[in-house]
Amino acid sequence: MVTGGGRGIGRAVAAALTARGCSVTVLGRDEAKLRETVAAGDAAACRRVDVTDEAGLRQAIGEAGPVDILVGNAGIADSAPFAKTDLAFFRRLMAVNFESVVTAIHAVLPGMIERGFGRIVSIASIAGVKGYPYVTAYVASKHAVVGLTRALAQETAKTGVTVNAVCPGYVDSDLVTASVARVAKRTGRTAKDVLDALTGGNPQGRLLRAAEVASAVEWLASDGASAVNGQAILVSGGEA
Numbered sequence: 001m002v003t004g005g006g007r008g009i010g011r012a013v014a015a016a017l018t019a020r021g022c023s024v025t026v027l028g029r030d031e032a033k034l035r036e037t038v039a040a041g042d043a044a045a046c047r048r049v050d051v052t053d054e055a056g057l058r059q060a061i062g063e064a065g066p067v068d069i070l071v072g073n074a075g076i077a078d079s080a081p082f083a084k085t086d087l088a089f090f091r092r093l094m095a096v097n098f099e100s101v102v103t104a105i106h107a108v109l110p111g112m113i114e115r116g117f118g119r120i121v122s123i124a125s126i127a128g129v130k131g132y133p134y135v136t137a138y139v140a141s142k143h144a145v146v147g148l149t150r151a152l153a154q155e156t157a158k159t160g161v162t163v164n165a166v167c168p169g170y171v172d173s174d175l176v177t178a179s180v181a182r183v184a185k186r187t188g189r190t191a192k193d194v195l196d197a198l199t200g201g202n203p204q205g206r207l208l209r210a211a212e213v214a215s216a217v218e219w220l221a222s223d224g225a226s227a228v229n230g231q232a233i234l235v236s237g238g239e240a
Contacts, residue, residue, distance in 0.1 A: 001067045002026050003051055003104060004074030005043060006033030008173035009123055012210035013071050015042035016218040025064040027051070028074065051100035061107040066115070069221045070108045072101040072122040072145075077179050079135045090137045097141035101148065109161065118161035119221040122149055123213070126169045126236045142167075146232045153230030162229045166216045169236035170198045172207040204237035 002017070004010040005026025014024045014037060024043040028034050034046035049060040051074045061067065075097045080089065101122050112118025127135065128142035146165050153163040170176050180198070184191045199205055216235050219225050234240060 001061060001064060001069065001104070001108070002043070002071040002073055003057075003100065004028050005046070005071075006030050006037050008175060009168070009171060009210045009213050010071070010073040011037050011042055012214035013073060013123075013217045016211070016214040017069065017071075017221065018042055018044070020218060020222075022069065022221075027057075027060055051103070052095045054099075054103050057100065057103050058107045061104060066111050067108040068112065068115070068117060069119045070104055070121070071217055071221075072104050072120075074100055075123065075125075075175070077135070077138050077175055079138065079179065079183065081134055082136045085137055090140065093137040093141045094144065097138070098144040098148070101145055105152070109156070112161045113156070113159045116160040118156075118159075120152075120161065120163045121217050121220050122165045123217075124149070124165040124167045124232060126167050126234060126239060128165065128167050129232055129234070130240075149232060150230045157229060162220070162226065164220050164225075164228060164230065165232045166213060166220070167232050167234050167236070168208055168213045169202050169234075169239050170207050171210055171213060173210060176207065201239045202237040203239065206237065208235060208237060 002010050002014045005014045006028040014026050018024050025045045026037050026043040027047050027049050031048040037043045038046050047060040049056045051057050122145050124145040125142040127139045128146040131139055149163050149165040180191050180194045183194045213235050
């Protein structure tokens, strides 16, 4: 099960797990993108759902049947100076980036524990382990995901379920493209200048590929990573 699985990192994760022989269901709001993902063979099934709709998300997950691997990828990355970031702004990002992860885990964890096996992987961000200016709400939401990961891993350590987070740097994706466009419009800078600033923190000096993030998820979902638990793994080209 991959939330936000119709594009970007989510679709790359779905494709990687499908290639491993998993039967993957992708969830998201853009039904056309979800169907495209299935038609391309990157997933076995899809369901349209808004991950902030707790009842709808639980229903979509329940209809998919037993879930052995959950990848919580759905997210947004709105930015603003803190002085212009009101509680409604914080709540919107927390609802998508953090609360949807909690809801999805609640839906799958009992079955995983009953079967004695489960892999829960949340796509956090390097912003889940360090701070950046003008994205306080985003950073807070991703820190929450990492904190949840570390705490829940301790609770489930003896159940056969592992709980980890992958923390990418800036990835070549629709999310980053949209963020660059917003910042450029707001500041009057060129998109290239904004992108250069984003990639400047990466020692490799580039955007990451979604497939590189997916490879980390694929490994965490494998039997070879059964002793890896409660980790926030950076996929960031060396940025830390």
